[in-house]
Amino acid sequence: MPIPAVRRVLLYPRDGARAFEATVNATRWLREHAVAVKVCALLEGDGAEALRREGAEVVPNCEGMAEDCDLVVALGGDGTLLRASRWAADAGVPVLGINLGDLGFLTAYQAEQGEIGLAAAVHGELAWEPRLRMQVELQRGGRVFLRETACNDAYIKHGEFPRLLSLATDVGGQFMATYKADGLIVCTPMGSTAYNLAAGGPIVAPSATAFTISPICPHSLTHRPVVVDAASLIEITYEGPVEGGAFLTIDGQTSVSLELGDRVVIDAAPDPLRLCPPEYSVFRVLATKLGWSAGTGGRTR
Incomplete structure (x- = not known):
């Protein structure tokens, strides 16, 4: 325009x-x-x-x-x-x-x-x-604990002490996988050349309307990055561990510690x-x- x-x-x-x-x-x-x-x-x-x-x-x-x-x-x-x-x-x-x-x-x-x-x-x-931007919502105890809009990415990663995280992931209301990994990155096409690229994720054309889900150092070699339609709601549930903890970071600007059972819900933001x-x-x-x-x-x- x-x-x-x-x-x-x-x-x-x-x-x-x-x-x-x-x-x-x-x-x-x-x-x-x-x-x-x-x-x-x-x-x-x-x-x-x-x-x-x-x-x-x-x-x-x-x-x-x-x-x-x-x-x-x-x-x-x-x-x-x-x-x-x-x-x-x-x-x-x-x-x-x-x-x-x-x-x-x-x-x-x-x-x-x-x-x-x-x-x-x-x-x-x-x-x-x-x-494309993404809307990121952290839900805790059935309530919205945090809501932010991101241009690049949102990722979950272990805390100060390295621990293998368990992250149950649904896409479009369907169960996709429970990732056992150091973390998980969800990025926009614009963000595909940031942390996602360093983690081995694909480079996505900037004009695409898609999200990429890339595991960070997955325990299973069969867990590979996945590109999904941006219209598909992404839901990630933090299942552990109890010790060591994990953090949700949004666009490298906002970071918050996660508790067991926290849900990170990601969908397309209404305005680009x-x-x-x-x-x-x-x-x-x-x-x-x-x-x-x-x-x-x-x-x-």
Whole structure:
């Protein structure tokens, strides 16, 4: 979907000197092009004053700050974009990523292309694509203990002391398996290149409407990652052990300890993330950054 020429932008930088410099430069460029700028950053003293001198409004908390903006710009890596997406998606505001990190599966522009991305936004040349999100609910004792929306993944993993977990899993109201493993990852297509990839799960095209269920170090070699329709409700019951414990972690941002009998229920969130996609596909990024192109004669199609 095309994004009209933006006139109000919220910048969300990660911590660090490089991100601060990029934020100052982006603020200066946007203000020179008559764009109102907010910067969400925990800055005090000289840092905040430097941004204010460039014409930015500095806000310490992002909650509720995106509603009156046309675009959120995340300045950092995929983790920064993911954190920005958690509240930008709820506001229905598109997110553009400028990569200051390493891999950058989700960011649309590299650091040296930052002004190109900002110019595209100002001239109405950006577009967004929907990205599936998941709604994660922790049920305890018949009540909802926690409810969150995730862009990437939700996973259950053992606590401080490694223990083999028992995780009974239903999909679409049908029993699928009781996993005996170090943990279990459920991810969106966007999240398939995160923890899921490291655990040996499949890479799923970002536009797909599916969830992936990937065991972490399963005790049985026959337990393999499974891709299911996002319309299928996923229910995971924590069956043990009593000692050692386990944790549910959502998008790497929220973590809560589990008790015996807790149920984690996952389904598709009603509203997608509006992401300004990278110019190249996730497979092109993998080929370039992870060396998949070796031996192909340099083909990049």
